[in-house]
Amino acid sequence: MxxxxxxxxxxxxxxxxxxxxxxxxxxxxxxxxxxxxxxxxxxxxxxxxxxxxxxxxxxxxxxLASGIAVTSVGAAHPAVTRRIAEQAERFTHTCFLVTEYDGFVEVAAALNRLTPGDHPKKTALFSTGSEAVENAIKIARTATGRSAVVVLGHAYHGRTLLTMSMTAKNVPYKQGFGPFAPEVYRVPSPYPYRWPTGPENAAAEAFAALEEIVTTQIGAANVAAIVAEPIQGEGGFIVPPPGYLRAVQEFAAEHGIVFVADEIQTGLARTGALFACEHEGVVPDLITTAKALAGGMPLAAVTGRAEIMDAVPAGGLGGTYAGNPVACAAALGALEAIESExxxxxxxxxxxxxxxxxxxxxxxxxxxxxxxxxxxxxxxxxxxxxxxxxxxxxxxxxxxxxxxxxxxxxxxxxxxxxxxxxxxxxxxxxxxxxxxxxxxxxxxxxx
Known part of the structure; x- marks a missing residue:
């Protein structure tokens, strides 16, 4: 720089x-x-x-805010601003669903390479973190033929109707905005500092509560996805105790449930790993990214197992501004800076x-x-x-x-x-x- x-x-x-x-x-x-x-x-x-x-x-x-974890490479990194200027001079928009451009594919390829796991992956780009989470649910529901979504206490997933329903905190995110989306179920978050029987019991007892709620109250065969932030952001930067995320991932796999890691705030180097789920050795089925992805430009993504990502028929995913070419150019610059620096x-x-x-x-x-x-x-x-x-x-x-x-x-x-x-x-x-x-x-x- x-x-x-x-x-x-x-x-x-x-x-x-x-x-x-x-x-x-x-x-x-x-x-x-x-x-x-x-x-x-x-x-x-x-x-x-x-x-x-x-x-x-x-x-x-x-x-000490980075636009809420957005400008991880700074708010004016040359690798980002140069690519933005070059792309803006060429064209600012076509809608990728109408006519295509390389930047969209290049960002997807980078995320397929960088996200955890060596299985075949595919990516879809969107504009905001809420969109990414909402589309991850659409993908999981289509892939499984199920409707229920399980989330944690203290979770934050966005401000749209579905993601607001998935978010735990009432004021200011939910107060007065109901009724909320159906088929969203909440299980206790393993919050070690506030776990009633002590932090040493948080992982086992929180997982036991999840297992009981899913199997007896919802029915595991009805659950499309379990969605978790590897470190809860708006909920208070709650780090799950060791072993919890791995247990949830294994439970999801056992029951044919899609495990979604919401890495919108934690992803792309923020936590000292490229993705926070790597600290726990967890490979999610789907992973959502946004915030730091494009150095301040609006861009988000869902990346995951190719067979799950391909469950949605052509035309079922997208959006007018999804994967905007200027935002994609910015993302390529941000990813370059994260890796090269x-x-x-x-x-x-x-x-x-x-x-x-x-x-x-x-x-x-x-x-x-x-x-x-x-x-x-x-x-x-x-x-x-x-x-x-x-x-x-x-x-x-x-x-x-x-x-x-x-x-x-x-x-x-x-x-x-x-x-x-x-x-x-x-x-x-x-x-x-x-x-x-x-x-x-x-x-x-x-x-």
Missing amino acids: TPTTLPEQRRILATALPGPRSVERQARRAAELAHGLGTTMPVFIDRAGGGILVDIDGNHIID GLVARAREIEQRVRPRLEELVTPGSVVGEVRGRGAMLALEFVRPGTSEPAPEIARAVVEHCHQEGVLTLLCGTFGNVIRLLPPLVIPMDLLDEAIDVLVAAVGSAR
Whole structure:
């Protein structure tokens, strides 16, 4: 990456945050945009790249969000922007279902090569993560002739009707939007920190609950798919205990159920493996990707066993914008950067650098109950001191402190009490250190 293509890679507080120009723009936003569109940090961005977001007031904000795990290669990586410009000059759209182009096929071939397993694979491209999950269900239902879908507690799979139904958290994702899609069934998530009988029992007891619910309440012969995030994202960066995902995969295979790994947030180097299910040695039947796939452009995919992917007749999959040529060009650049720059290893380096500092915050009486995650997908769960009672107000205060100091962090978790860290994998390490300094100070002020 050429340094001159990036904003200056240092934190600069030119004004209070938000600055006066962003405040003005917020007034216009309020007048023009639907209220239901939320915001995390009310600043308008002018430039971005590496680990920095530059707002219209000249503030340089350290990015620990990556657009929610999207800009893993940074928000202006030359391998991405160059390919976007070249493709946009040639054509921006034809609809692949009408007339074809190489980029769509090249992205599919790359995903067939990179996703876990050496079995024959095929891929279909879409525009958003929700679309990918929804189409994975369509494929699984067609392949099996069954209708039921099993998901986990604390899951997040999207905002469309089906994926919203699959999502666990009510506010803000489901409240007032029902009735929901039928034939979606929820089983307990193995949430080690909050498992009633202790973390050491989470894997076995959660799997036993899944097995019982599927066999006695739903009927295994009625289940098309079990869908799981290898690390639950919006639910709070919950890492399943060792052995759980493998047991679920084997149970699915035994009963002819399609096992779907939702890797939309975890996939493509984020967790220190190319795909998070690789940490558990799990090879899913279908895997969904989006977010980091195209460096900020809207692109998503379902990749899986060829015989399952081919179950849907011609014309049953697609969409007007699915696999847009500019987005495909961006994806080829992002995948090139991930492989050529060793970003899987870089995610592990980020964890090695950051996690020990975060774990120092977990002490008796601390507001931090647990640090968890993998690679550059790390989180802190906030609790009331001396208890495991969720403390969303403390998490919000820490986030606000960070924002005032020019470090962008995100909240998540079913209880709204988890701060998640998703830095770009290309962030300079000194900038990352500085951001963690600010976060640690913010936690200290919240004690």
